[in-house]
Amino acid sequence: MSETPEPKPTPEPKPAPEKPAEPEGGNPYQAPEKQNSPAERFREQVGAPTSQDDEPEEDLWIGGYNPKALAGEWIVAGLLCIALIFITIFFSLWANYVWAILLGLALIIIVYEAVKALYRTINVRYRLTTQRFIHEHGIIKRITDRIEVIDVDDVGFEQGFVERFFGIGTICLHSSDRSHPELFMPGITNVQEVTDLIDKARRAERIRRGLHITNI
Numbered sequence: 001m002s003e004t005p006e007p008k009p010t011p012e013p014k015p016a017p018e019k020p021a022e023p024e025g026g027n028p029y030q031a032p033e034k035q036n037s038p039a040e041r042f043r044e045q046v047g048a049p050t051s052q053d054d055e056p057e058e059d060l061w062i063g064g065y066n067p068k069a070l071a072g073e074w075i076v077a078g079l080l081c082i083a084l085i086f087i088t089i090f091f092s093l094w095a096n097y098v099w100a101i102l103l104g105l106a107l108i109i110i111v112y113e114a115v116k117a118l119y120r121t122i123n124v125r126y127r128l129t130t131q132r133f134i135h136e137h138g139i140i141k142r143i144t145d146r147i148e149v150i151d152v153d154d155v156g157f158e159q160g161f162v163e164r165f166f167g168i169g170t171i172c173l174h175s176s177d178r179s180h181p182e183l184f185m186p187g188i189t190n191v192q193e194v195t196d197l198i199d200k201a202r203r204a205e206r207i208r209r210g211l212h213i214t215n216i
Helices: 038-046 067-090 095-123 191-208
Strands: 059-063 124-129 132-137 143-148 152-158 168-175 182-189
Touching (some): 067 095, 124 191, 168 191, 182 191
Antiparallel strands (some): 168 182
16 A cells, blocks of 8 residues: 655745844935925925915005195185285285285295195005005105005094095004004095095905904
8 A cells, every 4th residue: 555645844934134223323325304494494384375365466445645635724824815915905005015025925825835735645645455555655756665454453534623524534554564653644535434445454354364353
């Protein structure tokens, strides 16, 4: 009777050679990781701009100085001129050229008020957008200042007795801008509507950027 051959034992797999441990200082042959610049690290912390930051800037209001703000001064100047003419006629000051001096003073007052109104009208220009408030001033040398709407802390207005009849006043703008912490804008037409528009613009911009509104 033939004997059954015994099965050959299966050879055990050889263990993979262990990878030599790297020295504590790291692999000397591996290139060191590139360090980001401070600007790149800042961008990583801030993150990529969202679609809200790409919103186009729109004009909300454009205006300047209204010469009607000088109505009170015009009234006073007019009364003074009438008084000078009346004095000349009533006291018969026609001799020694006194009448010419008095009428000259009246003419100087009229010219002064006219030049003052013209200068203030062409000297300043204001522009409000959804993101910035732009203030231009100067005739020969034009200077443009910008205040971010989000930096506006408070806005109000004041009106004189005569200005209230024309709806004109002075807007007082307070901001955290270092160059213009306080900005006074006299002679603004529809002063209450413009003030409310600036306040709504700053609120909307702070809400859009997710900031808490303070000093309301």
